[in-house]
Amino acid sequence: MLFSRFFIPTVREIPAEAEAVSHILMLRGGYVRQLAAGLYIYLPLAWRVMNRIMRIIREEMDAAGAQEISMPGLHPADIWQKTGRWFDIGDEMFRLKDRGGRDMCLGMTHEEIITWLASTELRSYRQLPQMWYQIQAKFRDEARPKSGILRTREFIMKDSYSFDRDQEGLAESYRKHAGAYHKIFSRCGLRFYQVQSDPGMMGGAAAHEFMAPSPAGEDTVVLCKQCGYAANTELALSVPPPQKSKGDEVGEALEDIPTPNKRTVTEVSAFLKTDPSCFIKSLLLIGDEGPFLALVRGDRELHEKKLRKVAGNFRPARKDEVKNILGVEAGFIGPHNNDLKKIADISLKDGIYITGANKEGFHTKGIKPDVHFQAQWHDIHIAKEGDACANCGSAITLDQAIEIGNIFQLGAKYSVSLKAVYLDENGKERPIIMGSYGIGPARIAAAAVEQNNDKDGIIWPRSIAPFDVEIIPLDFAEKEIQETTETIYRELINEGFEILMDDRDERPGIKFKDADLIGIPYQIVIGKKGLKEGVVELKTRRTKETERVRPSDIISKVRDIFK
RNA sequence: CGGGGCGUAGCGCAGCCUGGUAGCGCGCCUGCUUUGGGAGCAGGAUGCCGGAGGUUCGAAUCCUCUCGCCCCGACCA
Missing domain, CATH: 3.90.960.10 (YbaK/aminoacyl-tRNA synthetase-associated domain)
Incomplete structure (x- = not known):
């Protein structure tokens, strides 16, 4: 891809409305633009990142045995009324009427819709288990959208749902999801924890969240390094240290x-x-x-x-x-x-x-x-740094984190209210036992930026970077530079790499600054000086380390790095 | 929903208190010079001062209402 033909509107100044690091860098790097509060346009660079993330998600969900489907974002009210959530959820639901005056809403999530589908199509224990997923927009009229793409009113979510005969089956689907999620977040290059979480309005028993530590996160997690206890502070147990009494100030008698x-x-x-x-x-x-x-x-x-x-x-x-x-x-x-x-x-x-x-x-x-x-x-106190682990007694630590995924054991909550039932081997009617599982691809992207940046810009993990390598010819008008650049560019593309080549007629300083800001993990710098000595430079964005490589060796070098 | 802040050129901001010609930096356009970390010189374009009403001879500036955005809190399937 040629930089001059690709839309990358970088800006030098920090936009006034941005506070979170990921928000600032994504605006400055020409990744996103804001349409209104909590509504963002993903520009070409950001959309490439999203597509890479979604590709990883699809690969791992498919590998776990889930099947991709697609459901509408616009829902009839009656299904939400049957589960009661039409009434339980307040202003956070976008509601509207169609031309016939029927109540409708924009989907905040899809438990109702998928359970409706299951109720009409799943009849026999022979059809179970099933795992269905989609990658689809969700709409929530958030009280306070914030931090760029971290909390928005319309966002893409990978949501999946499992349908099992019983609790044991659910446990297995749940385990498969947890496994897939570990692979997904690891492949995306994130640091993350799996923590216990509050099932909240979802209903049901067990629930876990996947948390990427970052100061921009809205959640606090409690962690015990000793025994591995990990929980969101919304339910984390802890043992406060003993009272700090000097002994004399508190008398024995009342x-x-x-x-x-x-x-x-x-x-x-x-x-x-x-x-x-x-x-x-x-x-x-x-x-x-x-x-x-x-x-x-x-x-x-x-x-x-x-x-x-x-x-x-x-x-x-x-x-x-x-x-x-x-x-x-x-x-x-x-x-x-x-x-x-x-x-x-x-x-x-x-x-x-x-x-x-x-x-x-x-x-x-x-x-x-x-x-x-x-x-x-x-235990009705809020856990604090310095408390002891309720499980093993060692010191706990608290960490701010971004919720990048969650998994819920729903049980029969939705299947009962929407009559999603099957006949077991004995011809007995039973409710389908469900699980619900979400991932926010935009939050993965934002968390990746939050966890990987320096004063110059973003440092993308390789797996989700918008391009693999950026080629920076310092003076594209120079014949030798141009020829070397085009050869390397063509050969890397033939090798299957995704390359951004900065063919703009700009000064070197601008190209370097933009490259560091955009954050593609490797840069190949091709300049007159180097070529005179028979080398081009391979620079690692994260470390800024530069390796001098003969142009004829650069392809195999890059191949080695990405092996 | 409660508290705070901000709306002036594409972006970042000054001007507002104390009413009178709308400014600065960056970016943008043209030309020349320059070219290894956001160049220099010369010339140029760009504003419903968020919107509506009011006060006034006169409003970016004062008053009222309204819309929007950000931050803290509440809320968050």
Whole structure:
């Protein structure tokens, strides 16, 4: 491909709207342009990257036994109404009506559609298992699109679905997907983890996410290097370190101490010169069955999702409710001397604590859990760096990461509501057991850029780079340079390589800068100086190392590198 | 949805406070010179100052409304 004929609108200045590194570099490198919030045009370079990623995905999905299909992006509402998600999902779903006034939506995902298909076509255990996938646009009216192509309102997703007779079959399909995903992300040159994740609105039992570590990521994962425990913080368990008590500041007997106008843990802790871990944070919440207290240690944050799993739905109490229920304002409430239901974090199990006295302007010290109050004990705190692994006790670490793929064991949730059933060997009707599996190709591209760049630009992993090699003749008008360039260009193409050749009449500096920005992994620089000494230069984008090679040897050299 | 920021030439920005000729750098076009890390000189083109209303003799600038984009948070199959 000739650079002069290929549309690569590089820009020198950093566009004002970009923040994430991958976003900046993809705009500057002429990869993408923004149409509106969360809507991007993929220019030729980016589309080549996407196609390479999608090709790898197809190869591995096919190898795992999945079959590619294609489903509409526009869906009739009634199927989504049958599973209830038409009502469960709010503004995030794009909804519209057709000319006949029928409710429609743009597909956020395709569980409903594929289950409808399965319900009409799969009848017998003899037809199972099946694994079907597609690479298709998804539409989600995101509350906040961000970070370039990382979070957009329309995006391409590889989504696949498995149909099995039973739980064992699902486990096998799930395992196959996990295996394929490892191969896909490895082949794409990413660093990634597989972590436990929250099934959320998908329903179902097990779920894992594939996470590419990057500061641009929106998720935080908890990792234990010792035992391999890996989980998204939305469900990760951890054991906080013991309370930092000096021993003397927390008396043995209960004692109310005046803490005028000191309400938050930070304020009281500073006022009493006692570590936040010696306090109990008491939060009054209103659940479906009335008010209850959630208790976490002063140095911890309440994890609302974890609490919802054990306490059901809830909302924070309003100021007047706090006053009515406990007779005191929020800064001074505590778990003792009241009969409210209490759910306490495991970090409070040991130690002696200070907490609100349920009396205006006072806190109580000497509170012993299980002695001065009773509670249900659960892990309801947010895991932090420095906590111990809930599994093996060694130190955990936290890492920001981009979610590049996920796998869900759905079970019978969709097959029951859409009547996707089969007859088993005994002629008995059973629901098909399903799994659902997603990959975001654009996120793979963005994560690859986030993980592979330097001050000059992108450094693509070979497997997904838009081209294999960029040839840079420094003065294309020079006859010898031109001849050498064209010979090498033609021969590399004959060898099956994808080559970008910078035939532009530009100064060398511009060609070098653009080449580094675009990030093709190898550059062949052909200049007058080198040719005089009988060599061209083979430069590795990542290391900037240059090797002098005779023009007659360059083809075999490149062949060796890509072997 | 809450908080913050920004809309002026293709891109990055100044001008706005204190109303009066719309500017700078890069890019773009022409010519000459230049050619191993974003060249030099000379000449040139380019603006509904996001939009609508208002105040005023006069609005990029002041007021009201509105649309859009970004960031933080909430949300996120």
